[in-house]
Amino acid sequence: MYRAILVDNEKPALDLLGILLKKNDQICVVGSFINAFDSLSEILILKPDIAFLDIEMPEISGLELAERITKIDNN
Secondary structure, three states: OEEEEEEOOOHHHHHHHHHHHHOOOOEEEEEEEOOHHHHHHHHHHHOOOEEEEOOOOOOOOHHHHHHHHHHHHHO
16 A cells, blocks of 8 residues: 655645545545645655655745655655
């Protein structure tokens, strides 16, 4: 089973994605975040295999967040 985190600044979209992923028995959602920086602070604790990221967020783009997650994972 894959451990996943969800990051989206829009709560309805985040909730809907969580509902859809719960129907998949191969994915376990271990964290959902409205704030991208909160997800970064929890990455080492949650140890996700997959990150579902919104591309357009006000604090940081999903692409930049993906780069930061990769750097954390490589250390």
